[in-house]
Amino acid sequence: MDLHFSSTLLILCIFIPIIFVILAKFKSISKNPSTSNSTKFPKSYPIFGSYFTIMKNGERFVQWTSEIVTSTPNLTFALRPGFGLLVIITANAANVQHILKSHFDNYIKGDIITNTLRDFLGDGIANVDGDNWKFQRQLSSHEFNTKSLRKFVEHVVGHELSKRLIPVLRNAADNKSVVNFQDILQRFSFDNICNIMFGYDPAYLSPSLSQEKFAVAFEQAVKLSSERFNSLSPYSWKIKRALNIGSEKQLKIAINQVRKFAKEIIRKKKQGKAYSIEPVDLLSRFLSSRHSDEDCVADIVINFILAGRDTTSAALTWFFWLIYNHPEVEIEILREIREISEATTYDEAKDMVYTHASLCESMRLYPPVPMDSKEAVNDDVLPDGTTVKKGTRVIYHPYAMGRVEKVWGADWAEFRPTRWLQREVEGGKWSFVSRDPFTYPVFQAGPRICLGREMAFLQMKRVVACVLRQFRVVPEGGEQPVYISDMGAKMKGGFPVRIEERETD
Structure with missing residues (x-):
């Protein structure tokens, strides 16, 4: 046998x-x-804990846990996923600040996360702790803050808009065809992040919307890696990996393709065969700083591609759906973008105050990363009095935090960008009112706060300005989209839309 x-x-x-x-x-x-049980808390059974209730709420796990945690007095509850595990889930801003900043060293990625994702992410910045993380963070932070990289990002985004996104949308408008706008935005983001990271253009967003080997392998690696977290226990996927069967065999193939491709580009960069117009992409910068170990650099690059691949596209997908359903917001955004040139630079994008508020409001309701978790190194007590034992996982919940009535008011369910704005003087211009990053941790907070935050806002504002100047994005059908999440948030089944040419004034 x-x-x-x-x-x-x-x-x-x-x-x-x-x-x-x-x-x-x-x-x-x-x-x-x-x-x-009449309460929202799931029952827990011997050995299996609340595993079957968790599975019953599989696709709406984010919404389900949000409903529970926002119903508790201290915005925190304990969940037992089975096999003796205990997970604490919180939407309490004081707890989030405690975890992400004031007691940062006590809350790490931990073995469950790092071991589950190591085959794919290796020892990259998103999957490590301690000195390794500090070294990569310091190196990356320096590179992200250079003016030359900012200019390169502006160039990449501008090229992708004018040569790819707008022609694809115009073609859809001319043919009166239904297109999956979520897929288009994902392709747009993938091209952007590959150009910025590698100086390599996969041309994933092309008129034919064809498949691209690296993009497909990357998507498969993300999907199958995230499925490991849904296993009955870690041993089930580890056994399949040892036997090289089923989804683990497929994952191994996908990861090998991703890493082979990454290393091929690294070798060509080392040989001086750069793909970019100027050697300003992040890979070239890492190599020029004498960090040339292929595995190390490949880990860094793959981690940043993952961070930038779906976050902006997810945010934009929900944003365009929301403004279609709130035409008064779209009118205000149109008024704003017609007062500026093209929002081609960071400084010009800063003038898009109402658009910025609209994007923040959209991400409050539909954050690109709805949940994140840490593991306690030592016993601790959270500010709300919750006891945390060594080795316990603590999940902070940005999706739920955007639904806390005490923070956002009784109208928290409404899409209202003006909650982020105030008038400078009576009848004057809007000014943006930022929120505490621990109350609104959409870009994380503390030492691990997102390095690409400003880059993401530039990209999103340019897409909004460029698309809305010329087109109306009209959802096909009137159904409420379903919010789902693996390593990032998406619309289940995509975002089918019709693109209509906007009448000029």
């Missing part, structure tokens, strides 16, 4: 009877109203 088959059969023989017993118990309880 084949070794892979026999090993898999052995695992099934051990676990299936146990699972069926627990499932039967779970179903009998859920069908009996007299034993159902």
Whole structure:
């Protein structure tokens, strides 16, 4: 008998009877109203904890946990996912500041996260702690703050807009066709981040919207890596990886393709065969600073591609859906962008105050990264009195934090950009009122705050200005989109729209 088959059969023989017993118990309880819990807190059972309730709320895990945590007095609750694990979930800003800043050294990525993602992210900045993280952060922070990189970003975004995004949208408008705007924005962001990181243009956003090998492999690696977190226990995916079967076999193939491609570009950069017009992409900068170990540099680059690939596209997807459903906001944005030139530079983008507020409001309701977690190094007590034992995972919940009535008011469910604005003088211009980053941790906060925040806002504002000047983005159908998340937030099934030419004044 084949070794892979026999090993898999052995695992099934051990676990299936146990699972069926627990499932039967779970179903009998859920069908009996007299034993159902009237509160929102999930029941916990021996061994499996609340695992089956978690699975029942699989696709809406973010919304489900948000409903629970925002219903608690201190905006914090404990969840038992099974097998003795305990997870603390919080939407309390004081707790978030405690975790991300004042007790930063006590809350790390931890083994569960780093081991689950190491095959894909290696020892890159998003997947490490301690001295390794500090070194990469210092190196990256210096490069992100150079004027030459900013000019390069402005050039890359401008080229991608004028040569790719606008022609694709105009073609859709001319043909009166329905297009998946989420997919288009993801392709746009992928091209941008690859150019900025590698100086390499994958041309993923092309008129044919065809597949591109590196982009497809990267998407597959993200999808399958995130699926590891949904396993019954870490041992299930580790066993499949050891046996090289199923999703783990597919993941290995995808990761090998991503890393092979990254290393090929690194070698060409070392040989002076740069893809970019000027050697100002981040890869060239890392190599010129004498950090030439291929595995190390590949880790850094892959981590930054992941960080920039879906975040801006996710934010823009929900933004365009929201402004279509709030035409009064679209009118104000149009008025603002017609008063400026093209928002081509960081300074010009700063003048788009109302647009900036609209983007922040959109990300309050639909954050690109809805949840993030840390692991406690030592025993601790959070500001709200919650006890945290060593090794416990603590999840802070930006999606839920954007729905806290005490913070945002009774109208928290409304899309209202003016909650971020105030008039400088009576009848004067708007000025932006920023929020405490621990109340609004959409870009994280503290020492790990997002390095690409300003770059992301420049890209998003330029897309908004360029698209809305020429087109109306009209959702196809009237259904409420479904917010889902793996390593980032998306609309389930995409964002089908029609593109209409905007009448000029």
